[in-house]
Amino acid sequence: MGCQCEGSSNADTLAVNATTATCSLSFYKNGVVDQYKDSKINREVTDVLPGTSRKIDYDGGRGKGVGRAVVGLYAYDSLIIRFPNQKKIIQYGYGGFGKNSDAIFFADPRNLFNEKNYVRRTVRDEKCYLQTEYMYTITQDDYLKAK
Amino acid sequence: MSGYCGLNQFIKTKYKRMELSRNLPRRLTQLLGALLLVPVLLSSCKQNLDPVAVEPAENTVSKAGYRVAQDGKIVLGKKLENPYTVEVMTKAYALVAAKTGNKVSESKSPVRTTHQYVRFLPKDWKQYDLLKRDTVLRLSDVPLDYEVEMHGNNYHDATVCDTCPTWQYTTVKEGHKLNPDIKNEVLAKLYIPESDRALSELNIQEKVAGKSFLDALIDEALIMTKNYGDTLKVKKPKGGRVSWNPSGTIQVWDTRLNQFIPLVGIKVQARRWFTYYIVNTNQNGYFESPWGFERPANYSLWFESWGFDVRTGTFGQAWIDRPKQSDPWNLDITGGEERFFSHVFRAAFRYHSGNIGGLMRPIFQNSLKYGAYYDAGSAQGVNIGNWSVFGINPNILIHAFNSQNQEYQSDEIFSTTCHETCHSTHVQEMNLGYVQYGQVSIEIRESWPTAVEWFITQMEYRERGIGNYSDPFYAVGSFPTRFGHQDWRPGTASTDNYSCVFIDLVDDYNQAGRFGNTGLTDNVTGYTMAGIEQGFLKHVYGYGSLRDQAKDNKPAGVTDEQIDELMNQF
Numbered sequence: 001m002g003c004q005c006e007g008s009s010n011a012d013t014l015a016v017n018a019t020t021a022t023c024s025l026s027f028y029k030n031g032v033v034d035q036y037k038d039s040k041i042n043r044e045v046t047d048v049l050p051g052t053s054r055k056i057d058y059d060g061g062r063g064k065g066v067g068r069a070v071v072g073l074y075a076y077d078s079l080i081i082r083f084p085n086q087k088k089i090i091q092y093g094y095g096g097f098g099k100n101s102d103a104i105f106f107a108d109p110r111n112l113f114n115e116k117n118y119v120r121r122t123v124r125d126e127k128c129y130l131q132t133e134y135m136y137t138i139t140q141d142d143y144l145k146a147k
Numbered sequence: 148m149s150g151y152c153g154l155n156q157f158i159k160t161k162y163k164r165m166e167l168s169r170n171l172p173r174r175l176t177q178l179l180g181a182l183l184l185v186p187v188l189l190s191s192c193k194q195n196l197d198p199v200a201v202e203p204a205e206n207t208v209s210k211a212g213y214r215v216a217q218d219g220k221i222v223l224g225k226k227l228e229n230p231y232t233v234e235v236m237t238k239a240y241a242l243v244a245a246k247t248g249n250k251v252s253e254s255k256s257p258v259r260t261t262h263q264y265v266r267f268l269p270k271d272w273k274q275y276d277l278l279k280r281d282t283v284l285r286l287s288d289v290p291l292d293y294e295v296e297m298h299g300n301n302y303h304d305a306t307v308c309d310t311c312p313t314w315q316y317t318t319v320k321e322g323h324k325l326n327p328d329i330k331n332e333v334l335a336k337l338y339i340p341e342s343d344r345a346l347s348e349l350n351i352q353e354k355v356a357g358k359s360f361l362d363a364l365i366d367e368a369l370i371m372t373k374n375y376g377d378t379l380k381v382k383k384p385k386g387g388r389v390s391w392n393p394s395g396t397i398q399v400w401d402t403r404l405n406q407f408i409p410l411v412g413i414k415v416q417a418r419r420w421f422t423y424y425i426v427n428t429n430q431n432g433y434f435e436s437p438w439g440f441e442r443p444a445n446y447s448l449w450f451e452s453w454g455f456d457v458r459t460g461t462f463g464q465a466w467i468d469r470p471k472q473s474d475p476w477n478l479d480i481t482g483g484e485e486r487f488f489s490h491v492f493r494a495a496f497r498y499h500s501g502n503i504g505g506l507m508r509p510i511f512q513n514s515l516k517y518g519a520y521y522d523a524g525s526a527q528g529v530n531i532g533n534w535s536v537f538g539i540n541p542n543i544l545i546h547a548f549n550s551q552n553q554e555y556q557s558d559e560i561f562s563t564t565c566h567e568t569c570h571s572t573h574v575q576e577m578n579l580g581y582v583q584y585g586q587v588s589i590e591i592r593e594s595w596p597t598a599v600e601w602f603i604t605q606m607e608y609r610e611r612g613i614g615n616y617s618d619p620f621y622a623v624g625s626f627p628t629r630f631g632h633q634d635w636r637p638g639t640a641s642t643d644n645y646s647c648v649f650i651d652l653v654d655d656y657n658q659a660g661r662f663g664n665t666g667l668t669d670n671v672t673g674y675t676m677a678g679i680e681q682g683f684l685k686h687v688y689g690y691g692s693l694r695d696q697a698k699d700n701k702p703a704g705v706t707d708e709q710i711d712e713l714m715n716q717f
Contacts, residue, residue, distance in 0.1 A: 008527060010551055036622035039402065039556070060549075061626025062527070062566075062593070062645050071634055074662050075622035094663045106663070115663060129550045 011067025069134035224294030393417035494564035505677030598649035673702035
């Protein structure tokens with residue numbers, strides 16, 4: 001018999017810029033960017049350099065587990081990923097109601113709001129603690145298709 | 148979570164081998180089980196709770212003319228000569244009487260032993276608890292006749308082992324019966340003229356160099372013992388006494404609210420040598436003593452209240468010590484350890500004394516001890532158990548940093564403190580304490596405190612101005628306040644055992660269709676937290692019995708089908 005530790009977890013959600021251009025990500029709710037000011041995270045993420053990543057969501061708390069890729073982002077309804085030369089990608093969150101026919105809707109395999117489109121990586125796995133990363137990669141193909 | 152570790156199974160196994168269970172009465176069996184479990188519990192829990200190192204900051208910080216230790220460790224300076232000893236006061240009285248041209252007769256001197264300056268050394272934490280229970284004693288970890296070079300929030304005598312209670316210093320009235328079982332030493336016999344009725348009944352009207360006889364006597368004693376800084380500096384108006392009453396406001400910075408909030412119910416002490424006045428802060432964090440001093444006094448505040456105290460880690464009472472002054476003490480606690488202690492305190496205070504919507508108060512034979520660790524732990528909080536058999540405490544451990552060395556927000560500290568306290572009351576609720584609690588599933592053991600922390604923290608922060616705090620659309624913060632924990636689902640979530648089941652019984656929100664269509668269907672509402680706790684929590688051992696109890700105790704308008712619909716998702 002051993003003592004069951006309470007344990008804790010942290011899961012960070014990262015947007016990885018695998019393009020050749022610097023990009024920014026802006027999350028909106030009812031047209032307002034970064035509406036829910038969260039001291040832990042900034043949802044207007046600028047200057048994401050090529051080959052780098054930035055944190056866009058987090059999960060964690062008590063208990064050891066893998067967490068979730070998307071939690072706080074559920075509060076937002078849309079995302080614009082901006083590139084140089086005013087190129088952009090518009091994505092809608094779950095239940096997205098936008099009218100932009102070029103936008104990427106929730107069910108699309110390129111939608112950032114959809115947990116299924118993330119790759120999970122274990123960063124630290126200890127007896128009572130698990131740290132995980134979820135990564136969504138913005139690809140060069142995404143960039144080339146941006147309008 | 149509780150560090151409970153399957154007590155019931157352990158007892159059964161142990162006693163089967165020892166063949167005792169048939170012969171021992173039930174209570175003794177339980178006690179022995181507890182005794183046997185404690186070393187296992189502590190050793191294996193500690194192993195999992197070893198802190199992650201946090202880079203230490205510089206040791207000292209200069210503040211407003213006095214130094215405060217960044218690590219909180221109080222550093223003593225030189226030992227002062229005690230002006231209140233009977234010997235010194237006898238000589239001082241004679242000198243001052245002579246200065247009245249012998250209008251005051253030395254032969255009628257009332258100087259005698261009125262108090263004793265004593266110190267205790269409890270041999271263990273059980274004795275320490277016993278000592279603390281004597282509310283007449285105002286105990287101090289720091290000796291009362293030393294200068295303080297570096298102020299802080301904890302002190303431990305270097306000659307006493309780290310894990311043992313340090314010397315406790317206090318003043319008692321002559322004739323006070325000391326507990327003979329606790330090692331004690333009388334350090335000095337005192338005469339305290341300020342509180343001597345015999346002196347005031349002499350009604351000495353003669354002035355000495357413009358001062359009242361009493362002031363002259365005290366000043367003479369201070370001068371004789373080279374405590375010049377303590378002598379009266381202010382010239383009093385004719386016929387009047389100038390005194391000041393300790394007062395002030397204590398506030399702490401809340402990182403969620405981004406503002407200072409009052410620290411309610413905290414014990415503030417003003418001390419001059421061996422005279423103490425103690426008051427508690429009110430709802431505005433304000434305190435005021437009805438009794439006054441004529442000279443500067445040391446303020447300190449103590450993170451303890453009825454039923455609990457906060458420790459600076461495993462051992463040592465958390466308190467804040469500051470230098471002498473004769474002004475109001477307005478303290479704004481902005482950060483660091485002291486901010487952390489404050490938020491643990493305010494949650495504990497609310498749970499013990501504030502409005503918690505009718506939930507059960509934690510009431511135990513000994514004070515509940517909160518070990519506030521200013522470091523990172525693998526878990527933010529742990530409840531070791533309501534163990535008081537050996538006085539080995541603390542019962543509850545709270546860490547200030549997560550495993551990524553990020554400091555927790557004020558509401559997270561508050562919330563976790565509530566969660567861990569609830570483990571204790573949950574045990575209390577079960578008829579046979581730990582024996583019965585041990586049979587409760589981990590999901591119930593964690594989901595109930597999850598609901599309680601959500602409930603109490605929500606009350607606290609809504610009262611403080613965040614109207615939508617932890618409602619289903621509250622998108623900031625973390626577990627379990629973000630989205631009111633309505634985003635929970637079974638499966639791979641890290642908080643699998645920390646479900647929203649009790650929250651869903653109480654709230655009136657159906658999260659179906661949200662969170663990428665993973666939100667549970669919840670058409671149940673109308674239960675209350677207090678109603679669950681008092682009505683049927685003690686009969687809940689898992690989701691199955693929760694379903695049954697929920698049906699047996701359902702409020703009007705809730706159907707068995709709705710309960711089944713909800714519970715089928717857990």
